[in-house]
Amino acid sequence: MLRQKHGGLYLKTLVGIDDIAVYVPRLYLELANEEHPEKPTEFSQARQSEPAKYLHGIGIAKMSIPDTYQDSSVLAANAIFELIERNYVSPSNVARIDIATETGVDESKPVAAYVHGMLEQKFGKGAFKKTSGVEYKFACVSTADALESSLDWAWAGRSNGKVSVVCAVDIAKYPLNSPGEPTQGAGAVAFLVKENPRLLAFDSVIGTYMEDEDDFWRPLFSTTAVVHGKHSEKCYLKAMEGAVDNWAEQATTSGLIKTRPGESLIDHLGPMSFHVPYPKMAEKGFAYLLRHFWRGLPRWNEIVKQIGTEPKAAGAGIKKIDEIEKAESDYMKRFMETSKFQSEYKDKIADGLTHARESGNAYSASEKMCLSMLLETKAKKGADLAGKRGGSGNYGSGSKAKASSWVLQEEWNTVAKTFGHAEKLKRRRQITLADYEALHEGRSLPDGRKFVAEPENEFVLIDVTPQGYRHYKFAD
Numbered sequence: 345m346l347r348q349k350h351g352g353l354y355l356k357t358l359v360g361i362d363d364i365a366v367y368v369p370r371l372y373l374e375l376a377n378e379e380h381p382e383k384p385t386e387f388s389q390a391r392q393s394e395p396a397k398y399l400h401g402i403g404i405a406k407m408s409i410p411d412t413y414q415d416s417s418v419l420a421a422n423a424i425f426e427l428i429e430r431n432y433v434s435p436s437n438v439a440r441i442d443i444a445t446e447t448g449v450d451e452s453k454p455v456a457a458y459v460h461g462m463l464e465q466k467f468g469k470g471a472f473k474k475t476s477g478v479e480y481k482f483a484c485v486s487t488a489d490a491l492e493s494s495l496d497w498a499w500a501g502r503s504n505g506k507v508s509v510v511c512a513v514d515i516a517k518y519p520l521n522s523p524g525e526p527t528q529g530a531g532a533v534a535f536l537v538k539e540n541p542r543l544l545a546f547d548s549v550i551g552t553y554m555e556d557e558d559d560f561w562r563p564l565f566s567t568t569a570v571v572h573g574k575h576s577e578k579c580y581l582k583a584m585e586g587a588v589d590n591w592a593e594q595a596t597t598s599g600l601i602k603t604r605p606g607e608s609l610i611d612h613l614g615p616m617s618f619h620v621p622y623p624k625m626a627e628k629g630f631a632y633l634l635r636h637f638w639r640g641l642p643r644w645n646e647i648v649k650q651i652g653t654e655p656k657a658a659g660a661g662i663k664k665i666d667e668i669e670k671a672e673s674d675y676m677k678r679f680m681e682t683s684k685f686q687s688e689y690k691d692k693i694a695d696g697l698t699h700a701r702e703s704g705n706a707y708s709a710s711e712k713m714c715l716s717m718l719l720e721t722k723a724k725k726g727a728d729l730a731g732k733r734g735g736s737g738n739y740g741s742g743s744k745a746k747a748s749s750w751v752l753q754e755e756w757n758t759v760a761k762t763f764g765h766a767e768k769l770k771r772r773r774q775i776t777l778a779d780y781e782a783l784h785e786g787r788s789l790p791d792g793r794k795f796v797a798e799p800e801n802e803f804v805l806i807d808v809t810p811q812g813y814r815h816y817k818f819a820d
């Protein structure tokens with residue numbers, strides 16, 4: 345076990361993530377063919393767009409799509425079941441199973457309660473009767489809040505050797521033919537939070553930034569989200585910068601991180617995971633943070649020599665908002681092409697973005713999907729990261745961002761190699777546009793089929809009563 349320094353003291357109780365299990369629906373819609381990016385897809389033709397826009401403009405090639413028997417409850421239950429089974433966790437040792445979601449299935453009954461019922465079908469009636477559970481909601485960021493609550497519970501000494509499970513799950517849905525449509529997706533990610541974790545232990549420094557924003561919301565009457573796309577991108581950048589600044593302030597004043605002259609706080613972080621509505625957004629978010637933390641350092645002078653001064657600083661000659669925005673966007677592109685940015689990006693971020701490229705957005709599950717993919721890929725590459733500090737940035741529209749840091753533990757690579765994340769993405773099957781549109785609109789599938797793919801050893805939704813009550817079972 346690694347001892348973790350914090351504020352000149354060693355934390356008495358290391359708390360963090362011991363293992364991660366992901367569940368991705370086994371269907372996907374192809375937006376762009378990665379081997380032949382120029383080749384039109386059924387989707388790009390129907391939307392009169394270019395596959396290159398999806399692949400290179402936003403960075404998504406495929407979107408995971410749930411089948412007829414899947415809702416947020418079954419996606420969550422499948423991820424949690426795998427996590428509990430793989431780790432031989434006894435139900436009586438699970439103090440809480442909390443769910444972060446913005447696509448819950450009921451206005452009153454939480455996904456956590458339906459999941460409880462499903463798990464008891466496998467582990468026996470009453471097996472989890474002493475396990476608590478609740479649903480957290482704040483767009484995509486609620487995962488960070490759910491996790492923080494479990495960390496606080498364990499740091500406060502209330503876990504008494506028990507574990508907590510946090511699961512983030514969502515089905516990201518925008519209207520057909522809308523600009524948001526290519527940024528959909530679905531999935532669940534469950535993680536085991538405990539003392540002396542094998543994977544990573546959190547620093548007790550968490551940054552927050554929040555304000556009331558109208559970038560994205562989903563009214564009670566709608567199954568699809570309303571979004572001001574371009575505005576939402578600005579809100580993401582602003583909130584993420586605010587949260588990281590708040591984290592940095594605490595990390596500095598507590599003595600968690602001490603920078604030497606010429607260094608940036610970000611230099612002290614290795615691998616990083618972000619909320620990934622689409623990979624280009626997270627890449628831009630990282631570039632925005634580097635610009636923020638590198639300004640004023642000697643290395644920034646080299647950047648200025650290569651690509652010029654930032655547009656805001658240039659000032660003169662730029663008067664209209666759209667001119668400023670165009671200048672800023674052009675500058676960002678130039679910065680993202682510099683070798684300094686590229687080497688940081690490839691080293692710290694890029695591996696985690698594969699999940700969103702292959703699966704799309706999964707709202708609250710997105711950042712931990714990114715973390716799981718990042719650590720699994722680094723472990724398979726044989727990266728030597730034990731004892732290394734990393735960071736996570738969560739964003740939720742509406743809006744709030746959270747920034748946290750953690751330290752990889754000695755067994756991190758053994759654990760990360762067994763996530764099976766990349767394998768699950770490979771095992772999916774491609775669906776037609778007609779099937780996708782029917783699933784999206786809740787219409788009957790072509791040819792009267794009941795589902796697209798037969799369920800395989802997983803929880804399924806079997807019916808919803810006229811009063812809206814849901815019944816689930818495990819399909820062997």
Ligand code: HMG
Pocket residue numbers: 394396397400401402446483484485523524525526527559560571572573574576577580619620621622625673705707708739740741
């Ligand atoms: P759009 O209008 O389709 O995009 O909306 P565009 O026309 O501006 O194109 C996008 C990019 O593709 C541009 O690059 C184009 O140049 C490029 P940029 O200027 O941005 O760098 N492009 C091409 N590149 C290569 N070859 C081509 C080509 N054509 C164009 N042929 C938008 C895009 C993302 C806004 C839209 O899909 C959307 O509204 N998505 C949903 C909102 C969203 O994801 N926002 C992200 C931040 S908010 C967030 O993360 C929270 C969220 O997850 C919800 C929650 O918290 O619960 C959404």
